[in-house]
Amino acid sequence: MSSAPIPRVLSIAGTDPSGGAGIQADLKSIAANGGYGMAAVTALVAQNTHGVRSIHVPPVAFLREQLDAVSDDVEIDAVKIGMLGTTQIVRTVESWLIEVRPPIVVLDPVMVATSGDRLLDAEAEAALAGMLPLVDLVTPNLAELAVLAGLAGSAHPRSVPPGSAHPSSAPARDWAGALAQARRVSERWNVIVLVKGGHLGTDASPDALVDGATLVEFPGVRVDTRNTHGTGCSLSSAMATLQARNHDWAASLRQAKAWLTESLLRSEELHVGSGNGPVHHFAGLYARAGLSDAETEISAATTPAQITGDWWDAIAGIRDGIDALPFVTGLADGTLERDDFLAYLAQDALYLRDYARVLARASQLAPTSEEQAFWATSASGSILGELELHREWLGGEPGATFEAHPVTTAYLNHLAAAGAGTSYPVLVAALLPCFWLYQDAGERLHTRSHPGHPYASWLDTYADPAFRMATDRAIAIVGRAAASAPTAERDAMRRAFSESARHELAFFAMFPEAPDKPSE
Numbered sequence: 001m002s003s004a005p006i007p008r009v010l011s012i013a014g015t016d017p018s019g020g021a022g023i024q025a026d027l028k029s030i031a032a033n034g035g036y037g038m039a040a041v042t043a044l045v046a047q048n049t050h051g052v053r054s055i056h057v058p059p060v061a062f063l064r065e066q067l068d069a070v071s072d073d074v075e076i077d078a079v080k081i082g083m084l085g086t087t088q089i090v091r092t093v094e095s096w097l098i099e100v101r102p103p104i105v106v107l108d109p110v111m112v113a114t115s116g117d118r119l120l121d122a123e124a125e126a127a128l129a130g131m132l133p134l135v136d137l138v139t140p141n142l143a144e145l146a147v148l149a150g151l152a153g154s155a156h157p158r159s160v161p162p163g164s165a166h167p168s169s170a171p172a173r174d175w176a177g178a179l180a181q182a183r184r185v186s187e188r189w190n191v192i193v194l195v196k197g198g199h200l201g202t203d204a205s206p207d208a209l210v211d212g213a214t215l216v217e218f219p220g221v222r223v224d225t226r227n228t229h230g231t232g233c234s235l236s237s238a239m240a241t242l243q244a245r246n247h248d249w250a251a252s253l254r255q256a257k258a259w260l261t262e263s264l265l266r267s268e269e270l271h272v273g274s275g276n277g278p279v280h281h282f283a284g285l286y287a288r289a290g291l292s293d294a295e296t297e298i299s300a301a302t303t304p305a306q307i308t309g310d311w312w313d314a315i316a317g318i319r320d321g322i323d324a325l326p327f328v329t330g331l332a333d334g335t336l337e338r339d340d341f342l343a344y345l346a347q348d349a350l351y352l353r354d355y356a357r358v359l360a361r362a363s364q365l366a367p368t369s370e371e372q373a374f375w376a377t378s379a380s381g382s383i384l385g386e387l388e389l390h391r392e393w394l395g396g397e398p399g400a401t402f403e404a405h406p407v408t409t410a411y412l413n414h415l416a417a418a419g420a421g422t423s424y425p426v427l428v429a430a431l432l433p434c435f436w437l438y439q440d441a442g443e444r445l446h447t448r449s450h451p452g453h454p455y456a457s458w459l460d461t462y463a464d465p466a467f468r469m470a471t472d473r474a475i476a477i478v479g480r481a482a483a484s485a486p487t488a489e490r491d492a493m494r495r496a497f498s499e500s501a502r503h504e505l506a507f508f509a510m511f512p513e514a515p516d517k518p519s520e
């Protein structure tokens with residue numbers, strides 16, 4: 001697999017010359033999350049960390065020219081929409097969206113700035129709600145959510161006469177109230193709502209994704225800082241960028257929140273203005289590039305489970321890829337040719353023999369006797385597994401000569417390289433995908449077993465609770481090692497983990513051997 005392409009993300013928003021919110025924040029946020037940022041300006045806002053002084057709206061025809069100049073030339077992977085200001089601007093962006101149909105659209109329905117200044121005409125609120133059917137994800141704060149929920153209650157958002165009071169809901173005072181409003185908005189306009197609990201005034205800062213009746217909640221820790229200018233802008237553009245990579249909203253939110261929390265924690269390092277300062281968009285990158293010296297507090301703010309959870313989310317594409325492979329679907333429905341199955345088992349036996357040696361190396365490097373025993377037991381299990389495969393399925397002597405497929409060799413070389421180093425954390429991170437991806441795919445595969453299934457006895461082995469426990473244990477060990485590792489080593493762990501995951505995918509993809517590249 002080649003590396004993921006860099007998403008081209010367009011921000012359509014207002015400006016903040018002090019650099020903390022609006023388009024300036026969006027561009028930093030897109031770049032910090034691995035995207036190529038572009039920007040079309042809706043309104044020029046004279047503002048700083050204390051608030052808005054005045055707003056200048058250029059002719060809307062010129063906004064349309066900016067948008068066309070980008071879309072006539074550049075393939076856009078995601079759009080983030082921020083401050084729109086007036087009904088005319090809303091309509092202009094809406095008609096451009098209808099023509100261009102960007103694949104991902106995130107709308108931060110900016111109405112009022114953190115400072116309390118209005119950034120959207122009151123009469124434009126209904127028009128803004130009217131564009132929601134063109135949007136994939138909307139990211140209102142609690143006040144904005146209440147306005148949208150009020151409009152969701154009316155017969156048709158555009159039936160509300162401009163300037164008239166619409167049946168607005170009061171901002172939710174508790175989390176349950178916010179979720180109920182979000183559900184109304186989601187169902188009314190068929191849009192996913194990212195509910196932000198940052199304004200609830202509690203110690204927690206929860207967020208949630210609401211997609212009709214489906215709810216996924218993300219607990220968050222409130223960072224004690226005044227530097228929250230532009231958090232909404234930054235989060236929404238991070239979401240647009242990460243979604244273009246992940247195609248999984250929950251994974252994107254988990255990553256975006258971890259990044260934003262780190263950027264809030266480090267915001268004190270910036271000395272910008274004397275009001276509500278900006279977040280430090282590049283805090284993590286600076287730390288990892290050696291451009292800043294404090295790094296340990298951030299590690300401390302991240303739990304082992306969050307780290308391994310983030311790694312797992314980042315390989316969502318690989319997991320989907322495994323599930324879709326002809327080998328896996330054929331194994332599930334029993335249509336896999338026996339020769340292909342046996343060819344796979346022969347490679348698996350070869351793999352397990354050397355994997356056991358690398359597990360033994362982890363046992364050698366383990367810092368505690370408990371972990372030493374865990375890896376030694378796993379090594380023993382792996383080599384016994386190899387013997388069993390030969391006896392049961394391959395009908396040969398252990399060590400019988402199968403030729404290693406280049407894919408098997410490549411995976412084993414990667415593991416051997418991790419084992420040849422001296423970093424226990426990197427080694428165990430490289431070993432983890434073999435536990436985790438196998439366990440994960442196996443959990444689904446074993447449900448497909450039935451008495452007449454040609455591979456029933458193989459599928460049944462996937463249900464082994466001992467392997468599940470071993471996988472949980474391996475995840476916990478790796479998470480703990482990562483949480484206490486210096487940043488550079490933790491990055492090397494993440495790379496070793498995702499590299500092994502890519503090898504896992506290639507391993508499952510080996511058979512049946514395709515004569516031609518399958519069409520997309």
Ligand SMILES: Nc1ncnc2c1ncn2[C@@H]1O[C@H](COP(=O)(O)OP(=O)(O)O)[C@@H](O)[C@H]1O
Nearest residue numbers: 141196198199205207221222223228231232235
């Ligand atoms: N002090 C804080 N600590 C942690 N997260 C915060 C803090 N302030 C805001 N956030 C997070 O930043 C994101 C944007 O939040 P919010 O303040 O609601 O947006 P807006 O800028 O649109 O008002 C949310 O995910 C929220 O949880």
Ligand SMILES: Cc1ncc(COP(=O)(O)O)c(N)n1
Nearest residue numbers: 014021022114230231232233
């Ligand atoms: C141009 C522009 N767009 C949006 C915001 C909202 O900022 P916040 O995220 O602090 O609510 C802002 N202050 N300026």
